Amino acid sequence: EAGPGSLSRCLAYLTSFPSPSVWQDQAEQLFKSGHTNNWAVLVCTSRFWFNYRHVANTLSVYRSVKRLGIPDSHIVLMLADDMACNPRNPKPATVFSHKNMELNVYGDDVEVDYRSYEVTVENFLRVLTGRVPPSAPRSKRLLSDDRSNVLIYMTGKSRISNFPFSSQEPWPGHGGNGFLKFQDSEEITNVELADAFEQMWQKRRYHEMLFIIDTCQGASMYERFYSPNVMALASSQVGEDSLSHQPDLAIGVHLMDRYTFYVLEFLEEIHPASQANMNDLFQVCPKSLCVSTPGHRTDLFQRNPQNVLITDFFGSVRKVELTTETVSLKPDLSSMGYSHLKCHEDEELAEPLSYAAQLPVAQIIHQKPKPKEWHPPGGFILGLWALILMVFFKTYGIKHMKYVF
Amino acid sequence: MAMAAPLVLHLLLALLLGLGGQSRAEPERDSLREELVLTPLPSGDVSATFQFRTRWDSELQREGVSHYRLFPKVLGQLISKYSVQELHLSLTQGFWRTRFWGQPFLQAPAGAELWVWFQNSVADVDKSWKELSNILSGIFCASLNFIDSTNTVTPTASFKPLGLANGTNHHFLRYAVLPREVVCTENLTPWKKLLPCSSKAGLSVLLKAERLFHTSYHSQAVHIRPVCRDAHCVSVSWELRQTLTVVFDAYTTGQGKKDWSLFRMFSRTITEACPLASQSYVYVDISRNGQENESLEVSPPPTSTYQAVILGDRKTYAVYDLLNLATFSGSRSLNLQLKWRQLQDIGYIHYQPAQDRLRPHLLEMLIQLPANSVTKVSIQFERALLKWTEYTPDPNHGFYVSPSVLSALVPNLVGAKPANWEESPLFSTMFPTSDSSSYFVRLYTEPLLVNLPTPDFSMPYNVICLTCTVVAVCYGSFYNLLTRTFHLEEPKRSRLVRWLANIIRRIRGVPPV
Numbered sequence: 010e011a012g013p014g015s016l017s018r019c020l021a022y023l024t025s026f027p028s029p030s031v032w033q034d035q036a037e038q039l040f041k042s043g044h045t046n047n048w049a050v051l052v053c054t055s056r057f058w059f060n061y062r063h064v065a066n067t068l069s070v071y072r073s074v075k076r077l078g079i080p081d082s083h084i085v086l087m088l089a090d091d092m093a094c095n096p097r098n099p100k101p102a103t104v105f106s107h108k109n110m111e112l113n114v115y116g117d118d119v120e121v122d123y124r125s126y127e128v129t130v131e132n133f134l135r136v137l138t139g140r141v142p143p144s145a146p147r148s149k150r151l152l153s154d155d156r157s158n159v160l161i162y163m164t165g166k167s168r169i170s171n172f173p174f175s176s177q178e179p180w181p182g183h184g185g186n187g188f189l190k191f192q193d194s195e196e197i198t199n200v201e202l203a204d205a206f207e208q209m210w211q212k213r214r215y216h217e218m219l220f221i222i223d224t225c226q227g228a229s230m231y232e233r234f235y236s237p238n239v240m241a242l243a244s245s246q247v248g249e250d251s252l253s254h255q256p257d258l259a260i261g262v263h264l265m266d267r268y269t270f271y272v273l274e275f276l277e278e279i280h281p282a283s284q285a286n287m288n289d290l291f292q293v294c295p296k297s298l299c300v301s302t303p304g305h306r307t308d309l310f311q312r313n314p315q316n317v318l319i320t321d322f323f324g325s326v327r328k329v330e331l332t333t334e335t336v337s338l339k340p341d342l343s344s345m346g347y348s349h350l351k352c353h354e355d356e357e358l359a360e361p362l363s364y365a366a367q368l369p370v371a372q373i374i375h376q377k378p379k380p381k382e383w384h385p386p387g388g389f390i391l392g393l394w395a396l397i398l399m400v401f402f403k404t405y406g407i408k409h410m411k412y413v414f
Numbered sequence: 415m416a417m418a419a420p421l422v423l424h425l426l427l428a429l430l431l432g433l434g435g436q437s438r439a440e441p442e443r444d445s446l447r448e449e450l451v452l453t454p455l456p457s458g459d460v461s462a463t464f465q466f467r468t469r470w471d472s473e474l475q476r477e478g479v480s481h482y483r484l485f486p487k488v489l490g491q492l493i494s495k496y497s498v499q500e501l502h503l504s505l506t507q508g509f510w511r512t513r514f515w516g517q518p519f520l521q522a523p524a525g526a527e528l529w530v531w532f533q534n535s536v537a538d539v540d541k542s543w544k545e546l547s548n549i550l551s552g553i554f555c556a557s558l559n560f561i562d563s564t565n566t567v568t569p570t571a572s573f574k575p576l577g578l579a580n581g582t583n584h585h586f587l588r589y590a591v592l593p594r595e596v597v598c599t600e601n602l603t604p605w606k607k608l609l610p611c612s613s614k615a616g617l618s619v620l621l622k623a624e625r626l627f628h629t630s631y632h633s634q635a636v637h638i639r640p641v642c643r644d645a646h647c648v649s650v651s652w653e654l655r656q657t658l659t660v661v662f663d664a665y666t667t668g669q670g671k672k673d674w675s676l677f678r679m680f681s682r683t684i685t686e687a688c689p690l691a692s693q694s695y696v697y698v699d700i701s702r703n704g705q706e707n708e709s710l711e712v713s714p715p716p717t718s719t720y721q722a723v724i725l726g727d728r729k730t731y732a733v734y735d736l737l738n739l740a741t742f743s744g745s746r747s748l749n750l751q752l753k754w755r756q757l758q759d760i761g762y763i764h765y766q767p768a769q770d771r772l773r774p775h776l777l778e779m780l781i782q783l784p785a786n787s788v789t790k791v792s793i794q795f796e797r798a799l800l801k802w803t804e805y806t807p808d809p810n811h812g813f814y815v816s817p818s819v820l821s822a823l824v825p826n827l828v829g830a831k832p833a834n835w836e837e838s839p840l841f842s843t844m845f846p847t848s849d850s851s852s853y854f855v856r857l858y859t860e861p862l863l864v865n866l867p868t869p870d871f872s873m874p875y876n877v878i879c880l881t882c883t884v885v886a887v888c889y890g891s892f893y894n895l896l897t898r899t900f901h902l903e904e905p906k907r908s909r910l911v912r913w914l915a916n917i918i919r920r921i922r923g924v925p926p927v
Contacts, residue, residue, distance in 0.1 A: 091596045094598035102624045117622065146552020
């Protein structure tokens with residue numbers, strides 16, 4: 010954690026540099042960012058086996074974020090399809106990010122909050138704005154407040170058609186200006202996203218936000234943002250495709266997208282006390298490696314990106330206050346007396362209980378069936394009979410009515 | 415002195431009472447039992463069933479329960495908040511193939527299945543059901559929130575409560591199944607976290623996702639129900655059972671032998687029992703020892719065996735008690751191994767396949783025959799059809815397959831000395847014997863006469879005749895019609911002959927030529 014570490018570093022500076030103003034600057038620096046907790050919303054929006062790389066992208070960011078300290082209770086992970094236990098996966102319960110299966114980003118301790126059909130635009134916007142139904146469990150809510158730094162990572166396809174082949178490089182995906190597809194059946198536009206962020210700002214649901222998107226024409230997704238304290242990164246500019254990194258011949262699909270691959274490599278070197286800042290993240294994937302030009306947007310952000318630590322968003326840095334006061338805990342005598350009382354109460358019930366018969370044939374046969382409720386005939390049947398009667402009397406004349414009734 | 419004595423007594427009494435009051439420590443009201451059952455299946459695969467049972471002697475319905483020890487708090491709060499009487503949730507991937515694997519202990523449908531009995535005090539069962547399934551979807555990372563009225567039913571005759579129940583009004587039962595639900599590590603992780611020892615000690619160290627999902631059947635379940643606390647059954651305890659059944663199919667997929675070990679299956683071994691468990695056992699099903707000419711051997715040797723009638727069959731289990739330190743004698747870890755042995759060793763086989771018109775099949779086997787048994791050896795072969803010139807003149811007789819030869823060393827019942835060849839009669843010295851414990855004998859089976867389809871040998875002649883006739887008639891006619899030209903020709907004759915012919919014609923009255 011940066012708290013005590015930095016404090017001890019501050020003290021160290023105190024001993025080595027006699028002037029106290031330097032120490033004060035350091036201390037101020039420490040408390041300047043102003044956030045007290047971290048949240049992460051990681052979304053993968055594509056379905057089907059050939060989009061393995063999008064799930065691997067999201068899981069590698071999940072892995073880095075967990076490693077740097079954000080707990081599962083503060084991460085909302087949305088995966089639109091299951092790759093690890095997919096019947097096509099030659100190594101079940103694994104999702105690899107490097108070829109030759111070097112790094113299993115799925116791991117043994119993973120909690121997916123929204124999976125499969127639950128990953129929809131509506132659910133994503135509800136998570137962001139906090140308007141979830143009252144029955145939604147805690148793990149599916151984004152319970153951020155005005156002192157939270159929120160990281161939002163999205164990856165998927167934003168191409169109008171799913172046709173994978175183009176005259177360009179292997180496995181582009183991609184070509185949609187201003188939208189991101191969810192499971193190939195609906196899409197979210199940049200306007201909706203910007204409005205959702207504004208709602209979050211109005212409801213004080215974030216202190217600062219970092220938005221990263223890895224898809225084609227990713228820069229189009231952040232060009233409509235207008236809420237303050239939002240920093241955005243994208244893997245490609247408008248008009249460019251975001252390309253995938255490398256296929257693995259054993260698994261048979263592309264494992265990662267280039268941008269997230271190099272971001273993961275960068276994040277693997279970050280540890281909770283690291284001082285790397287956002288400018289380093291902006292340099293992560295130059296055009297020579299990524300083929301597309303990653304973009305970023307910092308005009309809405311109030312601090313200088315130079316002063317923003319990577320761990321402000323990717324890690325969970327707690328500010329720790331040390332105190333030397335002691336607190337004494339009183340023993341809870343009331344519960345012991347109560348439980349003693351309960352023991353006596355139990356012994357008063359003397360009738361033995363029994364287990365139910367699993368297949369009581371006689372009882373089942375003699376069950377009275379529930380009487381079916383009578384419903385009046387519906388409009389269609391009534392209309393049909395009216396039509397038949399009308400046609401009959403028109404044809405044969407009204408004098409036949411006495412024979413009918 | 416006399417004053418001090420009662421003072422000391424008072425002090426002592428106060429101290430005793432004080433101690434008694436505060437150290438009247440709660441007897442532990444929950445207990446954990448864990449067990450693992452390893453069953454070799456008839457198809458050659460192995461099934462492993464884990465069961466973790468936490469029994470909690472408490473009345474959850476009354477308020478004020480806030481101390482949870484082994485029983486997970488999240489489930490305890492669920493039971494008290496929604497007045498659940500019984501809860502059964504299972505997540506399964508794959509299908510239990512009863513035909514190949516025999517009967518399972520507890521089967522579950524593919525996907526997710528949830529059925530719940532609510533208490534009689536619940537007013538709106540459907541509302542509680544909806545909220546309960548949402549909460550469970552958050553706990554187990556499964557899409558149980560898709561359970562609604564379109565996939566929920568209220569069975570009227572089946573799914574009676576498995577625990578204690580007073581009266582069964584089916585109005586309080588709800589059942590739903592989601593066949594599309596996928597089971598993966600994200601469902602196993604929270605399931606493991608509900609165990610008292612999590613995945614750090616005891617049998618749960620074997621639960622590694624990479625091995626557990628590389629199986630043809632994976633089923634994990636949570637069962638909560640009230641049970642009798644003891645034989646008198648006057649008070650109620652809550653029982654939480656977490657079960658996990660997997661079937662490792664290395665043998666049928668051809669990746670392994672029928673022998674298995676814990677390390678090979680789970681890539682781990684057991685190092686200790688869960689310290690919080692009161693009982694921790696591993697059972698290995700050895701009922702199939704001695705059947706079908708296969709014997710199995712379990713190592714290390716079990717501490718005891720257990721026999722019972724399970725699902726209608728008498729079964730024998732080798733029992734390993736993990737709380738007994740003797741199980742881990744020597745090594746720090748327990749790696750159970752099972753090896754299959756064929757009782758009949760085929761020690762030597764030589765087989766030379768046939769080549770058409772070159773050489774026949776040759777099969778030689780050395781077999782050890784067990785006593786009081788019947789051994790059958792059979793071989794399938796095909797005879798190819800011959801060319802028509804290769805048949806014998808009487809092919810309807812059939813074809814012979816040469817008899818098989820059995821050479822055996824038969825043990826002597828009566829001891830005999832080796833014979834001296836020159837002095838013994840001729841009939842006892844046919845086969846040389848090295849020792850007097852057994853004698854050599856060579857037996858032959860009957861030859862086999864096989865009736866194969868006989869071709870009709872007149873057919874070549876018939877075919878030639880017919881073909882030639884057809885060719886001659888049809889082709890010849892067409893050829894003639896196409897290539898012959900007809901023109902008229904006058905025959906040339908001499909004057910004398912013509913003069914004679916005219917005279918004869920004049921006599922006859924015919925016009926002259």
